[in-house]
Amino acid sequence: DSGVTQTPKHLITATGQRVTLRCSPRSGDLSVYWYQQSLDQGLQFLIQYYNGEERAKGNILERFSAQQFPDLHSELNLSSLELGDSALYFCASTGSDSAYEQYFGPGTRLTVT
Amino acid sequence: EDQVTQSPEALRLQEGESSSLNCSYTVSGLRGLFWYRQDPGKGPEFLFTLYSAGEEKEKERLKATLTKKESFLHITAPKPEDSATYLCAVRFNQAGTALIFGKGTTLSVSS
Numbered sequence: 001d002s003g004v005t006q007t008p009k010h011l012i013t014a015t016g017q018r019v020t021l022r023c024s025p026r027s028g029d030l031s032v033y034w035y036q037q038s039l040d041q042g043l044q045f046l047i048q049y050y051n052g053e054e055r056a057k058g059n060i061l062e063r064f065s066a067q068q069f070p071d072l073h074s075e076l077n078l079s080s081l082e083l084g085d086s087a088l089y090f091c092a093s094t095g096s097d098s099a100y101e102q103y104f105g106p107g108t109r110l111t112v113t
Numbered sequence: 114e115d116q117v118t119q120s121p122e123a124l125r126l127q128e129g130e131s132s133s134l135n136c137s138y139t140v141s142g143l144r145g146l147f148w149y150r151q152d153p154g155k156g157p158e159f160l161f162t163l164y165s166a167g168e169e170k171e172k173e174r175l176k177a178t179l180t181k182k183e184s185f186l187h188i189t190a191p192k193p194e195d196s197a198t199y200l201c202a203v204r205f206n207q208a209g210t211a212l213i214f215g216k217g218t219t220l221s222v223s224s
Contacts, residue, residue, distance in 0.1 A: 002159075033210075102147075104156035106156045107156050
């Protein structure tokens with residue numbers, strides 16, 4: 001158990017809908033990363049937040065957004081969902097930018113029908 | 114062009130049959146190379162971080178090594194419970210703090 005929690009575990013929704021994925025980092029960790037894992041693309045970095053501020057962006061679509069709250073939990077919002085958005089979504093946390101090892105949560109499996 | 118390439122894509126071993134997984138990278142300004150283990154439907158589990166060429170790390174039957182452009186994950190006398198997908202990732206200057214992952218090697222160990 002990495003100490004990172006994610007809810008829900010599974011999510012099934014229809015095209016065009018909007019969903020919110022939630023992540024709680026390890027106790028004391030300030031940095032949260034979101035990744036998408038699909039069969040053909042592997043694990044792809046989406047976005048990073050550090051202590052409430054957006055720190056880095058990767059291959060994140062404009063339909064996707066995220067935020068980190070004062071209690072350090074983070075939410076990833078996915079809107080106007082398409083079939084191709086079906087994937088595993090992971091968050092990971094580290095203590096600081098100088099802490100290189102990222103610890104991953106169990107993931108949320110999103111299925112868009 | 115992929116920045117991180119792992120080979121082979123899949124590897125089948127008999128219990129006790131040692132082998133190596135390869136991770137090659139094309140990025141410059143490496144800040145760290147990471148190995149993770151991922152079981153089906155689960156999150157990646159951190160195994161090792163390597164920072165510089167010549168560095169080695171060991172954990173049970175696993176040993177990771179790093180050269181200037183590749184890393185190897187050696188598995189000695191594997192057991193069925195070592196079956197998983199092994200992911201390699203790099204952190205480098207231009208990518209900031211994000212990890213760039215390879216597509217993984219799926220290892221199956223049969224008894």
